[in-house]
Amino acid sequence: ILGIQVLPPVNFTLTVSALAEVLLQWKPNPDQEKNDIVSLHLILINCLFFKYDTKKTWSTRRAVLHNGFSARIRTLLHYNNSEIKSNWVTAKLKAPPGAVETSVTNLSCVIYTAINNTASLHCTWLAGKAAPEDTKYFLFYRYNSYTEECQEYSKDKWGRNIGCRFSNTYINRGEIDQVVIIHINGSSKDTAIKPFEELFNKNAIEKVNPPRKVTVSLKQNNLLVKWEMPVSSFLEECFEYELNIYNWKMGYKQILETTLHSFSLTIDDTCRYSIQIRANRQSWCDEGFWSDWTEPLFIGKNQNVFVV
Template sequence: MWPPCRGSRIPMALLWLAVCLTSVSGLLQTEEDPDSPIKNLRMEPGEKRLTWDLHGNVSGIMCFINSKFITKAINNNRYCQFQVLSSCEVKNFTVSLTKGPPFLMGIQYPLQEGNPGASAQRLDCWVHDMDFLTCSWEVGREAPSDVQYRLYRQHLWTRREQECPHYEMDDRGKHVRCHFNDVPRLEKQLQILVRGSSQSARIPCSDRTVELSEIERLNPPNITGTCNKSYSMMKWKVSSHFNRRYEYELQIQKGSDPAYTEKLQENFFELYNPGNYMARLKVKGFFRNTWSEWSAPQHFVCDVGEDVPRRDWLLSALGLLATLLVMGLAVVLCRRYSVLQKLFPPIPHMKDPTIDNLQSSKLVAWEASKASWEDCPVAEVQVLGET
């Protein structure tokens, strides 16, 4: 505990306060002033309270962390209540009086254990893909070679902890990343702790308090739409467990024209006389500052006069023309045959009595070369004259 800084003149209170705040970190622990209005300054980690014993009447007490004003004492000036209290990072907690002689008393919490350079560095966490929480860190620059880290999430009020189920390691086998896949079941605010272990040294922990809605990295929306030569309608959808209102930046580029950006709060956009164009989109929560990445560019072909529709129309026209030509040629041929029949009627055949009489008879053709011919008997007929 640091000794109180006290003064005797009220007009010098602010000056004394500034001097004490800037020099308090260098003060050593000494015996308390027996006349101090505040004694036994202490931290109650479970309750996240900086509390003390009062001796005498005080009008008000202010609490500071690392020389920054945080809150005023409550419950008849009995303690200061904090929303967040780090279990790993050493900070200076100080109290001063709002009125009366300048007074300042402070303690450090938590106590420093081990080499801070061996603790996990650059601890960062983010929510992504709606349901996943990922945290990453770096191995401490002064960490021993056998160091290993483990990450825990801690409920802010119950202090219940759960270790990360899925680690990633670097090429030395050190844990440097962790994944949780149950974001919908998590509290909206968490304490993240990374503890280190080694056989040769004590490793201080690292921690940070995160509010899931603030660390969410939204995925860029996928744009869908319909269009024609005179009108285009684009739509998109964003999913999140924490954000319900969004801001969008829609970038549009028509042909070779320079791209321009529309700032929107709706999840749709209408474009008139669109022609052929490219569009991409990014999003952020309405009350947040972090934008998503740009979506992949989407190309919209809306001008029916362009090459592809024109080619389809030309092929259809050529097919129709070919059909008409074939039909016309058939009609011409039919008509031509009819005219020839009229100009050159067929000549009737002359009647052949012999052939006509034999049309109903069966004729047998004999081949003279065949040896199977039979000799027909020939009878000689002698004509006798009259006597």
Template sequence: MNGTATENFVCVIFNVSFMNCTWHVDSSSGDIQYFLYWKTSRKEDFSGCQNYIKDGYGRHTGCRFQNVTIEKKRAYFLLNVSRSGQNIQSYKKTIILHEIEKLTPPLNVTVNCAKDSHGCEIRWQPPRTSHVKRHSCFKYEVAIENKVDHEKDIKTTSKTERNITGNSYVFGSISAEKRYRVKIRATDNGCLVSTSWGEWSTPIEFGTEQLTSTTSYMIFLIPLLTASLVLFLCTVSIYLKKTSAAIPQPRNLFHELSPVDFQTENKNQLIKHETEEITTITEEVT
């Protein structure tokens, strides 16, 4: 029937324990509604979806699940299609949960380029899962491409290595004229893991050009820091001089007159005494 969910029912587990299930909805069936139920054991009862995904007309187009446990479990789904409140069709499907998991990117991707060689070692850790602990359960795809540089007329080239079973890879074709970036993803290697490739890791840049740029940056930074330090010390020195000048100096109570000062002081006293005598005589004559 048109507008039913008998086809295009898909579930995906992502970020370890989240699951989304979606189905096709015919745009012409405005009076049809969908209700999803699921369980992880034949013995238990179905439980309904608690968080539906809806379209602009309010029709259920999917369901979001949280805290989904994957290990060795099957899930049983029941999708009821109803019109005007009456069930018109039911769709059932059984899914092995680990087969629908989208693996997270590998963790802690690092690149170490030795200065005395032309190779770089790329290392990483397995992706996060809730049911697989052994490193040997994964194999990886490593994709390396050089960064485009239009000024030097360097074109993009890439190299991909698949089915790497360890947690490291040595890239030996590095060129001093290029800068590279690497990304990694994982898949199953014979365990209870999805056979589909997982998500790519965030690209990591590396290369000789990056090291050279860092050195040039340090060469520019050191003189700048030195000049800033000198300017700071000069400013502090000027400030201290101004502060010292503004503070009055205490008078030296024990300062003694020099011989010249003593003679000048004695002469002044004689002149003062003679002036006083003349003034007295004048007053008596008057």
């Protein structure tokens, strides 16, 4: 559009403000003409766009930083249903120092929640292929504004930390779709150890509690199993269940699936059966890890027991 010049923002900087968090700051170009045209700043991060009006000149973003980080920003002007764009301005954070293949690999974490609403966190990993035997790894987790270092490690045969347990955490079972940030750095006498970060959806790494109050009854040859949903902040409709029904006379196991809180099955009442149930959230409701099986309940006649 003739007569309108669009200038990029200035003083665009990136700063690490917390574990796996970047503070982006900028200022409108002081040479941009002041007028009544609506002005926006458009940030591009990892192929995602975020728009801000000119009154807001900062943003924080969670991101894995062990490989560095970059972002671009430009000014947009909207005028008469048209959009005018400035050039991009780019800022970068360098990757932290560290030798190749010294960072941890195969990081896996599980959250266990208790009836009293407390949550524990267990993580395991493997030492990097090039990590010296004297490498010491240190794990930190961050949840919302809380950051804590591990105090309870498990070790490999060289004495390197390869696992961590937090018996109590600040992780809130009642919060949905929150992120758990894991940061593991390290040290060695001769080699710089590269740090590693990963962002986990809290629900995706939570191990679901087992179903409660499981009962079994048998009328003639009709087996009826009933139970209640696990201790959870999720709705009953979220859960699915697996039943493990084992025929001890025939040595035969059935795994049956349901989303209900009861299950009926016609069985041979001359046989003895054990019944166990486990639970998980359905995929549409942030599927986590399957719960442990409940303790077996037995029903039927205790005769001709099949021995494996």
